[in-house]
Amino acid sequence: xLAIYPTQHTNxxxxxxxxxxxHQIDETPLGDEIAEEDIVERIxxxxxxxxxxxxxxxxxxxxxEAFGVGRMRIRRSLxxxxxxxxxxxxxxxxxxxxxxxxKQAREVFEARSTLEPTIxxxxxxxxxxxxxxxxxxxxxxxHDAHQHESRNEAIxxxxxxxxxxxxxxxxxxxxxxxxxxxxxxxxxxGIFGAPxxxxxxxxxxxxxxxxxKSRDGQAAAQLMADHLREIEGSLDLGNRTSGAVDxxxxxxxx
Amino acid sequence: xLAIYPTQHTNxxxxxxxxxxxHQIDETPLGDEIAEEDIVERIxxxxxxxxxxxxxxxxxxxxxEAFGVGRMRIRRSLxxxxxxxxxxxxxxxxxxxxxxxxKQAREVFEARSTLEPTIxxxxxxxxxxxxxxxxxxxxxxxHDAHQHESRNEAIxxxxxxxxxxxxxxxxxxxxxxxxxxxxxxxxxxGIFGAPxxxxxxxxxxxxxxxxxKSRDGQAAAQLMADHLREIEGSLDLGNRTSGAVDxxxxxxxx
DNA sequence: TCTGACAACATTGTTAACAATTATGTTAAC
DNA sequence: GTTAACATAATTGTTAACAATGTTGTCAGA
Numbered sequence: 001x002l003a004i005y006p007t008q009h010t011n012x013x014x015x016x017x018x019x020x021x022x023h024q025i026d027e028t029p030l031g032d033e034i035a036e037e038d039i040v041e042r043i044x045x046x047x048x049x050x051x052x053x054x055x056x057x058x059x060x061x062x063x064x065e066a067f068g069v070g071r072m073r074i075r076r077s078l079x080x081x082x083x084x085x086x087x088x089x090x091x092x093x094x095x096x097x098x099x100x101x102x103k104q105a106r107e108v109f110e111a112r113s114t115l116e117p118t119i120x121x122x123x124x125x126x127x128x129x130x131x132x133x134x135x136x137x138x139x140x141x142x143h144d145a146h147q148h149e150s151r152n153e154a155i156x157x158x159x160x161x162x163x164x165x166x167x168x169x170x171x172x173x174x175x176x177x178x179x180x181x182x183x184x185x186x187x188x189x190g191i192f193g194a195p196x197x198x199x200x201x202x203x204x205x206x207x208x209x210x211x212x213k214s215r216d217g218q219a220a221a222q223l224m225a226d227h228l229r230e231i232e233g234s235l236d237l238g239n240r241t242s243g244a245v246d247x248x249x250x251x252x253x254x
Numbered sequence: 255x256l257a258i259y260p261t262q263h264t265n266x267x268x269x270x271x272x273x274x275x276x277h278q279i280d281e282t283p284l285g286d287e288i289a290e291e292d293i294v295e296r297i298x299x300x301x302x303x304x305x306x307x308x309x310x311x312x313x314x315x316x317x318x319e320a321f322g323v324g325r326m327r328i329r330r331s332l333x334x335x336x337x338x339x340x341x342x343x344x345x346x347x348x349x350x351x352x353x354x355x356x357k358q359a360r361e362v363f364e365a366r367s368t369l370e371p372t373i374x375x376x377x378x379x380x381x382x383x384x385x386x387x388x389x390x391x392x393x394x395x396x397h398d399a400h401q402h403e404s405r406n407e408a409i410x411x412x413x414x415x416x417x418x419x420x421x422x423x424x425x426x427x428x429x430x431x432x433x434x435x436x437x438x439x440x441x442x443x444g445i446f447g448a449p450x451x452x453x454x455x456x457x458x459x460x461x462x463x464x465x466x467k468s469r470d471g472q473a474a475a476q477l478m479a480d481h482l483r484e485i486e487g488s489l490d491l492g493n494r495t496s497g498a499v500d501x502x503x504x505x506x507x508x
Numbered sequence: 509t510c511t512g513a514c515a516a517c518a519t520t521g522t523t524a525a526c527a528a529t530t531a532t533g534t535t536a537a538c
Numbered sequence: 539g540t541t542a543a544c545a546t547a548a549t550t551g552t553t554a555a556c557a558a559t560g561t562t563g564t565c566a567g568a
Contacts, residue, residue, distance in 0.1 A: 060550070072522070079330055080337050092529050092550055104426070111427040114372040122364075172358070173365040177431060314520070326552070329521095346520055346559045
């Protein structure tokens with residue numbers, strides 16, 4: 001058993017995709033099969049929750065079994081995932097959860113720092129009272145998850161907060177971008193983050209919520225910029241080279 | 255011949271994809287076939303140049319012939335294009351060049367207004383002298399194309415300018431986003447723009463170049479913001495509902 | 509002449525078998 | 539005991555045939 005990354009657990013991990021999130025009670029209302037869009041979404045979620053660590057092999061047969069669909073649909077889903085750089089497709093070798101490099105990590109944070117302050121501002125400007133109530137409820141869930149030490153749930157909700165903001169901003173283009181960026185950020189934290197680091201401190205999220213309540217878009221933008229800087233600062237970019245551990249340097253004598 | 259959109263010209267349009275842009279002399283150096291990434295890029299270019307207007311049907315067989323590849327590769331390419339919302343995939347009915355709605359158009363411009371000023375600033379900060387020289391050369395080409403009234407070339411170069419900035423900014427994430435947004439903008443202009451409107455006035459691009467030469471990132475960002483506002487302002491959003499003409503309202507009595 | 513049903517055609521979607529490549533485990537030789 | 543070559547197994551990539559759906563043209567009936 002020389003496996004460095006938990007590729008030997010692929011099956012377990014893949015199966016654990018199934019009971020992920022309720023999503024909808026009846027996903028296939030019209031007798032239609034599960035769509036690749038759903039598969040992509042599910043794998044996104046699993047990556048966000050760090051149940052699929054970087055480098056994990058996503059074998060076609062396992063995914064077919066897990067989702068109960070044909071190979072074609074899995075291949076299409078993997079292609080879509082690779083086009084968003086959440087999955088790396090190696091010819092004749094299969095699909096692997098991406099292992100962002102430090103360079104890519106910086107690029108992701110640069111993109112987020114460009115998009116998210118504006119998204120936060122727009123969200124404040126466009127939020128209905130119901131939206132703000134939802135955010136409040138969400139933050140309570142986040143807090144509970146942190147207290148109950150349900151790490152997966154905490155991480156998931158933490159990412160979901162940023163997605164929620166993009167949804168409130170009501171811009172489908174930026175929402176799609178954010179889904180990709182949040183997912184990749186989870187991979188980045190998995191690689192470059194200290195073991196104890198979860199995605200976000202929910203204190204920061206709380207402050208952003210206050211900006212919503214006082215309808216201060218500029219403050220929300222500023223808080224978001226600070227929040228992102230803080231997350232990036234907690235990472236150790238520039239040390240580890242890649243998600244796949246380099247064996248020769250790791251076990252070299254002396 | 256009841257065709258509303260030039261779907262009857264599909265074959266001609268598709269064939270005109272072939273001699274598009276030189277790209278590289280030898281695209282298949284290792285005996286490998288043309289990759290779907292190239293196909294996607296080529297269709298992107300054709301859309302940017304408005305040789306593939308919104309609503310154009312992209313039939314699998316025609317594309318197979320045009321690119322000389324199997325159906326599987328075409329289908330994968332179309333899936334990738336649809337994931338970037340440049341192509342719309344209708345079940346059992348085929349692939350069509352997307353027809354952005356006014357709502358989507360506003361979202362695209364909102365995303366560009368969020369991203370591109372920062373991209374311009376970063377590009378100024380990171381541009382080498384060679385980069386600036388390239389920009390100068392590019393602007394000359396743009397100017398020539400306008401004077402020679404080679405509309406296709408002018409449009410292509412006009413979009414290419416924005417891509418160039420993203421390349422100089424050296425952020426792969428934002429570069430990919432911009433390729434998608436520029437392509438979709440071409441579709442939007444095709445639908446909502448006045449017939450005479452090309453993509454950008456190259457005067458604006460010239461001013462941005464001046465900001466590069468004086469290394470004024472803040473000015474570049476401001477000019478870019480103005481530039482985008484100007485383009486969006488030249489459109490007629492809120493009138494036409496979609497690229498596919500609504501027949502009943504068009505030919506209704508009275 | 510116009511309408512509606514039907515049939516032939518074309519196009520897309522899916523499946524399964526096959527080919528090619530990679531990974532793994534074994535054996536033999538040094 | 540270690541290494542290298544080989545053979546086997548597993549996985550991915552491709553092709554082609556088939557099924558299903560949508561489109562179009564035709565014909566009969568009103």
